[in-house]
Amino acid sequence: MLSCKEVAERASALIDRELGMFDLLQMRLHLAMCKGCDAFIRQMRTTRDLTAAVPVADDERSDEVDGRITAILAQLHDGKQTGH
Amino acid sequence: MRMNMADETALVAQLATGDRAAFDCVYRKHNASMLRMCEGMIRNRATSEEIVQDTWIAVLKGIGGFEGRSSLAGWIFAILVNKARSRVQRDGRMISFDGEGEDDGLAAAFDGRGRWKDMPDLWETLTPDRIIEGRNIMVHVLAAIDALPTAQRSVLILRGQQDLEPAEVCSILNITEGNMRVLLHRARLSVRKSLDTLLAGKRL
Structure with missing residues (x-):
């Protein structure tokens, strides 16, 4: 029987579907009987989904982003000219 | 992604x-x-x-x-x-992504026999609707990610957000796949703890 600590250690492996059959059965057995660990695994799933879902792209059409892109392209162009 | x-x-x-x-x-x-x-x-x-x-x-x-x-x-x-x-x-320094000395922050949650000292909550206030409405949750998650140690933060960004293949992440950071999994797990544990503190502190 796994302890709660051991269940917590295997939480990411469980939610990322990386456990072998034996470990998976042991986890399921523990989770069926332990409300605390069941809640913990749910928390870890939510955490995984939230960290993946936070907006990481500059989606807005902002002048600032446009300006930075123009600056990079200009620098690239300068580099090419001096290189030849 | x-x-x-x-x-x-x-x-x-x-x-x-x-x-x-x-x-x-x-x-x-x-x-x-x-x-x-x-x-x-x-x-x-x-x-x-x-x-x-x-x-x-x-x-x-x-x-x-x-x-x-x-x-x-x-x-x-x-x-x-x-x-x-x-x-x-x-600048005479080195970056290593092995995560040595980076704690998982969960050791204190258990008693000597490996049982929860305090049972984890169900986070019932954090429903999908709330997540969509609640920009403050996202701001909080981003702040929690920014507070992570270097190795955990790097793995979380590459694997957890950019969705790169494990082999790519390991090659970029020069770590083993086992190490990468441990770092991703620790990163999630830290963000989880921070969310738990937020949700316990003020019910949304």
Whole structure:
């Protein structure tokens, strides 16, 4: 029987579907009987989904982003000219 | 986050011709993550911005040599990490992503027999609706990610957000796959703890 600590250690492996059959059965057995660990695994799933879902792209059409892109392209162009 | 191969090949070809729209698309998709990743290594905003800018120039100059052996994102982040490494080495320091000495922050949650001292909550206030409405939750998650130690933060960005393949993440950070999994797990544990504190403190 796994302890709660051991269940917590295997939480990411469980939610990322990386456990072998034996470990998976042991986890399921523990989770069926332990409300605390069941809640913990749910928390870890939510955490995984939230960290993946936070907006990481500059989606807005902002002048600032446009300006930075123009600056990079200009620098690239300068580099090419001096290189030849 | 990951593109299919045909789309990526087309995008790379457009980038190689100097197509501004293509660059615009790739830049917007990755720039913010690159900056967060770089700041995790450098801990200085201005220097990080400089390194990310240098990376973009290197990407555009080198795109003709991109052979598709990794994903485009993987290739871009590899250039970024190499540039950050060189900068840090120039200052006489080293970056290591092995996560040594980075705690998982959960040891104190258990008693001597490995049982919870305090049972975890169900986070019932954190429903999908709330997540969509609650920009403050997202702001909090981002702040929790920014507070992570370098190795955990890097793995979370590359694997958990950019969705790079495990082998790509390991090659960029020069760590083993086992190490990567431990770091991703620890990163989630830290963010979980921070969310738990937020939710326990003020019921939304």
